[in-house]
Amino acid sequence: MKGMELNSLKQMFNSYIRSWKTNGINHVTTLIVLSFAFTIILSLSTLTLNLERILTSWGKNTEITVYLSDSVEKSTISNLEMQLNKISQIESTKFITKKDAHLEFKEQMSQYAPELMDDEDLASALPQSFRLNLKPHVESNHLASLSEKISSFAGVDEVSYGQQWVSQYSAIVEGFKKSGWFINLTILLSSLFIVGNAIRMSISQKREEIEILELVGATNNMIRVPFVFEGALTGGLASAMAITLSYLVVVAEREIASSIGFFWNFSQQIAFLDAYKLVLFILFGSLSGALGSYLCVRKLNSGWAASRRLGGSH
Amino acid sequence: MIELSHVYKSYPGPVHALRDFCLKIDRGEFVFLVGPSGAGKTTLFKLISAFDKPTTGYVKVGNKRIDQISIGEVPYLRRKIGVVFQDFKLLRDRTVSENVALPLQIIGERDSIIKNRVREVLDQVGLKYKEEYYPEQMSGGEQQRVAIARALVHRPGILIADEPTGNLDPELSQEIMNLLERVHAQGTTLFVATHDKGIIEKTNRRVISLREGSLERDGIEFSETNV
Numbered sequence A: 001m002k003g004m005e006l007n008s009l010k011q012m013f014n015s016y017i018r019s020w021k022t023n024g025i026n027h028v029t030t031l032i033v034l035s036f037a038f039t040i041i042l043s044l045s046t047l048t049l050n051l052e053r054i055l056t057s058w059g060k061n062t063e064i065t066v067y068l069s070d071s072v073e074k075s076t077i078s079n080l081e082m083q084l085n086k087i088s089q090i091e092s093t094k095f096i097t098k099k100d101a102h103l104e105f106k107e108q109m110s111q112y113a114p115e116l117m118d119d120e121d122l123a124s125a126l127p128q129s130f131r132l133n134l135k136p137h138v139e140s141n142h143l144a145s146l147s148e149k150i151s152s153f154a155g156v157d158e159v160s161y162g163q164q165w166v167s168q169y170s171a172i173v174e175g176f177k178k179s180g181w182f183i184n185l186t187i188l189l190s191s192l193f194i195v196g197n198a199i200r201m202s203i204s205q206k207r208e209e210i211e212i213l214e215l216v217g218a219t220n221n222m223i224r225v226p227f228v229f230e231g232a233l234t235g236g237l238a239s240a241m242a243i244t245l246s247y248l249v250v251v252a253e254r255e256i257a258s259s260i261g262f263f264w265n266f267s268q269q270i271a272f273l274d275a276y277k278l279v280l281f282i283l284f285g286s287l288s289g290a291l292g293s294y295l296c297v298r299k300l301n302s303g304w305a306a307s308r309r310l311g312g313s314h
Numbered sequence B: 001m002i003e004l005s006h007v008y009k010s011y012p013g014p015v016h017a018l019r020d021f022c023l024k025i026d027r028g029e030f031v032f033l034v035g036p037s038g039a040g041k042t043t044l045f046k047l048i049s050a051f052d053k054p055t056t057g058y059v060k061v062g063n064k065r066i067d068q069i070s071i072g073e074v075p076y077l078r079r080k081i082g083v084v085f086q087d088f089k090l091l092r093d094r095t096v097s098e099n100v101a102l103p104l105q106i107i108g109e110r111d112s113i114i115k116n117r118v119r120e121v122l123d124q125v126g127l128k129y130k131e132e133y134y135p136e137q138m139s140g141g142e143q144q145r146v147a148i149a150r151a152l153v154h155r156p157g158i159l160i161a162d163e164p165t166g167n168l169d170p171e172l173s174q175e176i177m178n179l180l181e182r183v184h185a186q187g188t189t190l191f192v193a194t195h196d197k198g199i200i201e202k203t204n205r206r207v208i209s210l211r212e213g214s215l216e217r218d219g220i221e222f223s224e225t226n227v
Helices: A009-022 A024-060 A074-086 A098-109 A120-125 A140-151 A164-205 A207-215 A220-260 A275-297 B041-048 B071-078 B096-106 B111-124 B140-152 B170-185 B197-203
Strands: A063-068 A090-096 A129-134 A156-160 B002-011 B015-025 B030-034 B056-061 B081-085 B158-162 B189-193 B206-211 B214-219
Touching: A009 A024, A009 A164, A009 A220, A024 A164, A024 A220, A024 A275, A063 A074, A063 A140, A074 A090, A074 A129, A090 A098, A098 A120, A140 A156, A164 A207, A164 A220, A164 A275, A207 A220, A207 B071, A207 B096, A220 A275, B002 B041, B015 B041, B015 B214, B030 B041, B030 B170, B030 B197, B041 B056, B041 B158, B041 B189, B071 B081, B081 B140, B096 B111, B096 B140, B111 B140, B140 B158, B140 B170, B158 B170, B170 B189, B170 B197
Parallel strands: B030 B189, B030 B206, B081 B158, B158 B189
Antiparallel strands: A063 A129, A063 A156, A090 A129, B002 B015, B002 B056, B206 B214
16 A cells, blocks of 8 residues: 555646546647747746846946037146046046047048048047946946936036937836736646646546545545646646746847847847746646636535535435 | 424425425434335435425424524534445546545544544545545445445544435445445444335345335335335
8 A cells, every 4th residue: 555645746646647647638738828828928028127237238338429619728627637537427537638539530540531531621520538338237228317417517518428329228227128928927827727727627527536535534635736737747747848948039139139140240149048036937827827716716605515426316 | 303293395397305204313313215216215305314304394403403403503514424336426537535434534533533534434435545546536335435434534423325226236235335334333323215125125124115205114124116
């Protein structure tokens, strides 16, 4: 005789396997539908993560150029440098003289416009400037306000942060994150319904077993626990399948990014969730499955349930 | 041990399954319940085993009134009663020993005690060597003996059996009745519904006769028209 404990893990697992054997099509259908639902949740989370990674990578390279007025005096430049260094978001400042600017210009443009290289007017037209590197924690959507602040300093003609569009991108990512929450919540609720439905089928299939358990005096929890376990196992399996599918989606995203966004090196920013988050996701799947199942079975045994099926005449 | 006082049980329709039914069965009695189909036998068993509540009146098992216990207490009351059905109600995907062990698992008995007690009760019903069989590998009579073993394994004070020989041939029916006699001899109160007049005639036990939900006769004398 084997181990006799009621609702032991082994016994519940065996019961789950038996359920697959007798009701395989329903289990497969549930698993596929649930896996796709979880894949959408996981893919959205991964996409949001990657959009943020791209944003962060751009943020790291963000520079602000402060162009000075032509008539600005040396003392004003010194004062301005001191003021800029006092700003906590600025990591470093570099003063670019007219000569430096001309040299840089020549270096960058000599291939494209060689006739301009010896133009003395052009050399004098390039303004003096400060080039500012920002600290890593500075978010791109703060660039506008920072730029406005610097513009008000004496001697400043114009402030340019070549990536104004980063702010717009940041707003899009933020919007995407918010709508992602809504979509994920909707899918999560649907998942509970899917698991609940599968468990309802399982209950119907195990009606006789439930009645027998009631007959011999099983409590509500003794009857419910195997179904909650079944839900947790289904949720766990579906989330594992979703991880595999989402990984394939990420691989495809990388391929697409490397073909269309080579210039920006997008593909290097596209990553999959780390192992810790994946374990959490499997736990999330199991908990969702268990919750969906519990919501379905909590009223399963009213204490008189078997009487409806005991049969016989009155 | 079992007491029903002015019990009425109605179902939507309305169907009056029991009408002003009174009954008292003392500890250690062996009582037969007879009556045609639809007389209210199954309803009576449902009420005693707490699978239903009376519409009016009360049902008392031991010292508990069924209508006064909470839903949470129902399983604990059922553990004091062994129930046997005509269709055996065995778990087909579990072995004989696993089926018989179920009531002991439910009360959280230790593995070693369960194993010993299951062997003991299987020996008592003559199935000692079939503990690893599955129900489908056994005859109807053997399956009914497994059901009786399961009903007895936790030593309930009361055993109720609804047509326990209904699906069996006369020889197997007699075998089951002999087994129930042995169970009764050990002090268990037995309440057995049957259509088998031959069995009742042989035993000379108290017979309760139901007709259209009412008590028609209660006594040792047996009339063929009751069955």
